[in-house]
Amino acid sequence: MSSRTLDLCGLKCPLPVLRTRKALATLLPGDRLVVVSTDLMSAIDIPNLVRETGDTLVRHDTSETRQTFLIEKQ
Incomplete structure (x- = not known):
């Protein structure tokens, strides 16, 4: 298992x-x-993408300036 940041x-x-x-x-x-x-739209787009691909959204953190998503490949 590896981890990568985008x-x-x-x-x-x-x-x-x-x-x-x-x-x-x-x-x-x-x-x-x-x-x-x-990008504020990421809050909608990234979870929708993860559902579409069948992967797992482990965590979604939001601050005033950015959003961070942790996705696990299935």
């Missing part, structure tokens, strides 16, 4: 979800991806 701060919709999809495609089952984004 810093998408400053990117606007749809780039965060597109880059997250591309990164998830390179992972093996059990690998984890940490996605950091400043």
Whole structure:
């Protein structure tokens, strides 16, 4: 199992979800991806992507300036 961080701060919709999809495609089952984004739409788009791909959203943290997602590849 490996872990990777994807810093998408400053990117606007749809780039965060597109880059997250591309990164998830390179992972093996059990690998984890940490996605950091400043785009408010990521709060909707990333969880929807994870449901669509069948992966697991382990955690979603929100602060005033950014959102952090921990995704586990299934």
